[in-house]
Structures are given as C-alpha cells and as structure tokens.
Amino acid sequence: MLQPQIAIVGGSGLYSILEKRKTQWITTPFGGSAPIELGEISGKPVAFLNRHQSPDRGVTSSHSIPPHAVNYRANLLALRQLGVRYVLVTTAVGSLREKLPPGQLIVPHQLIDLTQSRASTFYDGTTIIEIEGKTVSGIVHIDVTNPFCSTLRRILLGACKELGFQTADSATYAAMEGPRFETAAEIKMLRQLDADIVGMTLAPEVFLARELGMCYAACSVVTNYAAGLVNIPITHEETLRTFKSRIEQVQKVLRLAIQNLPPTQPDCNCYSVWETATHG
Numbered sequence: 001m002l003q004p005q006i007a008i009v010g011g012s013g014l015y016s017i018l019e020k021r022k023t024q025w026i027t028t029p030f031g032g033s034a035p036i037e038l039g040e041i042s043g044k045p046v047a048f049l050n051r052h053q054s055p056d057r058g059v060t061s062s063h064s065i066p067p068h069a070v071n072y073r074a075n076l077l078a079l080r081q082l083g084v085r086y087v088l089v090t091t092a093v094g095s096l097r098e099k100l101p102p103g104q105l106i107v108p109h110q111l112i113d114l115t116q117s118r119a120s121t122f123y124d125g126t127t128i129i130e131i132e133g134k135t136v137s138g139i140v141h142i143d144v145t146n147p148f149c150s151t152l153r154r155i156l157l158g159a160c161k162e163l164g165f166q167t168a169d170s171a172t173y174a175a176m177e178g179p180r181f182e183t184a185a186e187i188k189m190l191r192q193l194d195a196d197i198v199g200m201t202l203a204p205e206v207f208l209a210r211e212l213g214m215c216y217a218a219c220s221v222v223t224n225y226a227a228g229l230v231n232i233p234i235t236h237e238e239t240l241r242t243f244k245s246r247i248e249q250v251q252k253v254l255r256l257a258i259q260n261l262p263p264t265q266p267d268c269n270c271y272s273v274w275e276t277a278t279h280g
C-alpha cells in the first residue's frame with residue numbers, strides 16, 4: 001500500500017469512508033496515536049483517523065476520548081510520519097449567528113483559541129522529533145496569520161459548489177476547552193469578538209498541522225444554535241443527530257475534494273513557513 005499524502009480527521013459521527021482499509025497504531029515521542037486506517041479514495045492512498053478514538057487497541061468505542069483529552073500531538077505527528085501533507089477535517093460546531101442555522105456547512109477561515117489546558121506545541125525545547133529523515137527540536141515560533149490552508153479551503157468550497165451544497169465560505173471559529181457547552185455570557189462575549197461558530201477540537205489541531213508543514217482545512221457542520229440564542233437546552237445527542245443528518249453531504253464533499261486535489265505542489269505557504277521556521 002502506498003504512503004498516504006492525504007488524511008481525513010473526523011470526530012463523532014464520521015466513520016471511515018475508505019476503500020480497502022487496514023489499521024495501524026503509531027507510537028510517537030508524545031504517546032500513541034488514535035488508530036489510523038489506511039485505504040483509498042478514487043485510487044489515491046488516504047489515511048483516516050477518528051480523533052475521539054482511544055489509542056488503546058482493546059477499546060472499540062468511537063467516542064471514548066473527550067475533546068480536551070485528545071492527544072492531538074501524537075495524532076498529527078503520526079500522520080506526518082506516515083507521509084501525510086494534506087489534512088481535511090470535519091467538526092461539529094455551534095452557531096453564534098442567526099444566518100448560520102443548524103445543518104449549514106461551513107469552511108472556516110479564522111480561529112480564536114480560548115482553550116486552556118492542552119499541549120499545543122511540538123517544540124517544547126526538549127523533545128526531538130524526526131520528520132523527512134531530519135531531526136527537529138528546540139523552540140520554534142511559527143506564523144499562523146492565516147491558520148487554515150488557502151488551497152485546501154478553495155478545494156473544499158469548490159467541491160461544495162460543484163455538488164450544489166450551500167456553504168458559508170468564511171467564518172471565525174472560537175475554540176473552547178469543553179467538554180461542557182458554553183454559558184450564555186461566554187457566547188455573548190464570543191459574538192463581541194466577531195466569532196461566528198464555536199467548537200472544541202480545531203485548536204490546537206490546526207496549529208500543530210502548521211508546526212509540521214502540513215496543509216489543513218475543515219468542513220464544519222452547524223449542529224445547534226449556541227447558548228442563549230434559543231431557549232432550549234443543548235444536548236450532545238441532539239448535536240450528534242444533526243451532524244449525522246449531514247454526514248452524507250460531508251462525505252461527498254471530502255471524496256470530491258480528494259479527487260480534485262492537484263498532484264503538484266499547492267500554491268500555499270504552509271510548507272515553506274514550516275521549513276523556514278524549523279530549518280532557517
């Protein structure tokens with residue numbers, strides 16, 4: 001089986017869409033990754049990882065690790081060491097705007113990180129990691145002015161358009177610690193900060209991808225209006241139900257995006273920013 005250049009990272013509700021798959025567990029200096037399925041989409045080798053799946057081979061539940069406890073570093077480094085350069089992810093989000101109703105697909109363009117307790121860098125000054133046969137260590141300050149890859153965003157939006165799915169082509173994602181949902185006052189604050197959607201998983205994932213020179217973009221599904229926007233309690237079951245109602249659309253978008261991914265070097269700077277920051 002060829003090395004995958006592309007990975008799909010999913011959360012609750014998204015099961016593997018790969019053909020001819022086999023599972024691998026990878027150990028990194030930061031611990032074991034979630035199980036990684038290797039297979040194909042449209043003849044291209046693709047890796048699939050469910051970020052909520054336990055790295056323990058004995059645990060089969062698909063939602064066993066809550067967002068604040070996911071080992072994002074092990075997952076991203078494992079994908080990179082397998083050869084992955086492009087990461088397409090799915091995520092469920094709450095909406096802060098009346099114009100973004102439940103069921104809406106969104107490709108976010110910006111992020112505000114308000115998480116509190118997560119290991120958010122590979123470059124802690126001591127750990128040595130190996131990428132492309134070279135060792136990288138020390139302290140690295142990476143540029144994340146535009147955290148999401150411009151090329152992958154364009155491809156995801158193009159796929160949505162080609163399929164006739166209505167999509168919000170930009171949105172600022174606020175990353176919260178969780179696993180609890182937000183208070184009404186927190187949502188009011190996020191609206192004042194110009195955030196449009198709220199979730200618990202894209203940080204530090206998007207930053208860790210940049211720290212490894214990988215392209216990263218997300219296809220988010222609005223599963224509910226955030227706290228205080230409507231007068232009903234938010235439940236995980238309800239958000240999961242809405243996400244699942246859009247799962248086929250998301251899978252079609254991911255399949256077409258992978259099909260449309262150019263074989264040549266993308267015209268973004270995700271890789272060069274990393275190369276400059278780590279190798280000077």
Ligand SMILES: [Zn+2]
Nearest residue numbers: 149215268270
């Ligand atoms: Zn890129």
